[in-house]
Amino acid sequence: MKVVKSLDDLRKSRMSLAQPLGLVPTMGYLHPGHLSLVKAAHTECASVAVSIFVNPTQFGPREDLSRYPRDLERDLALLEAENVDLVWIPEVETMYPDNYQSWISVDNLTQRLEGEIRPDHFRGVTTIVAKLFNAVQPQKSFFGQKDAQQAQVIFQMVKDLNYPIEIKVCPIVRESDGLAMSSRNTYLNPQERKAATVLSRALQTAKKEFDLGMRDANLIKQVMSSVFEKEPLARVQYIACVNPDTFEEAREIDGKALLLLAVFIGSTRLIDNLILG
Amino acid sequence: MKVVKSLDDLRKSRMSLAQPLGLVPTMGYLHPGHLSLVKAAHTECASVAVSIFVNPTQFGPREDLSRYPRDLERDLALLEAENVDLVWIPEVETMYPDNYQSWISVDNLTQRLEGEIRPDHFRGVTTIVAKLFNAVQPQKSFFGQKDAQQAQVIFQMVKDLNYPIEIKVCPIVRESDGLAMSSRNTYLNPQERKAATVLSRALQTAKKEFDLGMRDANLIKQVMSSVFEKEPLARVQYIACVNPDTFEEAREIDGKALLLLAVFIGSTRLIDNLILG
Numbered sequence: 001m002k003v004v005k006s007l008d009d010l011r012k013s014r015m016s017l018a019q020p021l022g023l024v025p026t027m028g029y030l031h032p033g034h035l036s037l038v039k040a041a042h043t044e045c046a047s048v049a050v051s052i053f054v055n056p057t058q059f060g061p062r063e064d065l066s067r068y069p070r071d072l073e074r075d076l077a078l079l080e081a082e083n084v085d086l087v088w089i090p091e092v093e094t095m096y097p098d099n100y101q102s103w104i105s106v107d108n109l110t111q112r113l114e115g116e117i118r119p120d121h122f123r124g125v126t127t128i129v130a131k132l133f134n135a136v137q138p139q140k141s142f143f144g145q146k147d148a149q150q151a152q153v154i155f156q157m158v159k160d161l162n163y164p165i166e167i168k169v170c171p172i173v174r175e176s177d178g179l180a181m182s183s184r185n186t187y188l189n190p191q192e193r194k195a196a197t198v199l200s201r202a203l204q205t206a207k208k209e210f211d212l213g214m215r216d217a218n219l220i221k222q223v224m225s226s227v228f229e230k231e232p233l234a235r236v237q238y239i240a241c242v243n244p245d246t247f248e249e250a251r252e253i254d255g256k257a258l259l260l261l262a263v264f265i266g267s268t269r270l271i272d273n274l275i276l277g
Numbered sequence: 278m279k280v281v282k283s284l285d286d287l288r289k290s291r292m293s294l295a296q297p298l299g300l301v302p303t304m305g306y307l308h309p310g311h312l313s314l315v316k317a318a319h320t321e322c323a324s325v326a327v328s329i330f331v332n333p334t335q336f337g338p339r340e341d342l343s344r345y346p347r348d349l350e351r352d353l354a355l356l357e358a359e360n361v362d363l364v365w366i367p368e369v370e371t372m373y374p375d376n377y378q379s380w381i382s383v384d385n386l387t388q389r390l391e392g393e394i395r396p397d398h399f400r401g402v403t404t405i406v407a408k409l410f411n412a413v414q415p416q417k418s419f420f421g422q423k424d425a426q427q428a429q430v431i432f433q434m435v436k437d438l439n440y441p442i443e444i445k446v447c448p449i450v451r452e453s454d455g456l457a458m459s460s461r462n463t464y465l466n467p468q469e470r471k472a473a474t475v476l477s478r479a480l481q482t483a484k485k486e487f488d489l490g491m492r493d494a495n496l497i498k499q500v501m502s503s504v505f506e507k508e509p510l511a512r513v514q515y516i517a518c519v520n521p522d523t524f525e526e527a528r529e530i531d532g533k534a535l536l537l538l539a540v541f542i543g544s545t546r547l548i549d550n551l552i553l554g
Contacts (some may be wrong), residue, residue: 007439011441026538099385100437101383101384101385101386101437102381102382102383102384102431102433102434102437102438103378103381103382103383103384104380104381104405104438105377105379105380105382106378106379107378107380108376108378109378127438128380130435130438131439132439132441134437134438134439134440134441137441156378156379157379160377160378160379160407160408160414161379161404161407161408161411162284162408163411164288164409164411164412164414
């Protein structure tokens, strides 16, 4: 496994990798969700590259950039065990040198939910992902369904900007009690960790009602609200039921729908989602 | 010479081209300025691709999109004679399908001059050029110094977004009387065509003063103003003297400077520029 930092070294190392090349972009502090992306990349690609970069431009000014968890040594050991071919760990100065001034934005998809609550978040995501794509030039790239809106925004960007890259979205990996894996789960104290299962419980309760025939999006959202009402540590930021392609709010579920949650457990913001239909 | 329209055909044809591949993006209605870019590409690249696309998103609502000159048959004959390997002529619907929503912007460099006068112009330029780069994946791309600010904006975008593409800027090609070649020169009536030499005359007069030792940017701009005052068909939009890298206004020329002009001759807007030092 080759580990590189500079753009020059990345480009040189990339040349010798077998194609198709799969890229798994990460912010590090890897968990089984990330590793499931690496495994998926191995099944579809001749070589696999992983980037580790805590991208400052996708964090808001009052968000957790400075305390975002990091453990590079552990990350590299995990990736080595997964037979990753190339790991790129660029410095912030490499990605955003002095006089940096170019940005990629996706308009419609980023207006709601995460994009509404976290201004400039998706601009940071699309810009860094485009930079990773341009530098690594993969044929496929792997993202987690956990960040459902992000995956759709990147899918749209790739289509709009003619990137010759196939975007693969892999299922959410959950702890045994249902909590969606996230590097931010480390922020939770034991009591909060227990309460955090309320997100997946709410989604599962909604799914049960959907499976029993409920199709009114407002009723489904009310079902989820009532689950959160019983959890005093939870403060709901949004509960949404959207069209999975456009992220427009659904009224009556006709075919597929995507349930999305953003919830504070104590001071930690968690997101989760579930596809219906 | 292969001529393709769809993105799929472009990608297939691109695969068989020898590398390094040089791309010359154009809006068609080719003149010797464009052909000089093709020639430069041939000297540096194993194969040459040209795109012809009148990009609607870089025209303002009151600009000349609908009457922009086109002559595809003539363009193709000229490119055939230059031994171009591949010509891509995408349709507007290919480049901007329904639900298109992704944009690339370069901040600082686009705040002044063309960017100030033509809002969204550079956003349209950078977006289409990035799309062309992603689709064609050239190793080098060739632009004319005539659109000096555009060339610098693209240079900045390529650097910022980690495109593995070398940007080459080729000198302005001029008519025998000094007028910079431009597809828009076709808008000029005979009287205006004669008056249009005032742009290059102003630049040459300024250069003469610079060569004689003038270094005060305001004095140099006054020299140019006085040339335009003698030409009743000319209406100056801007006369600028800037740092060629940052496009910030110069005061005292220390090293290199770039003189830039935007001038209406009758109802036709022309631009021209000259590097000093």
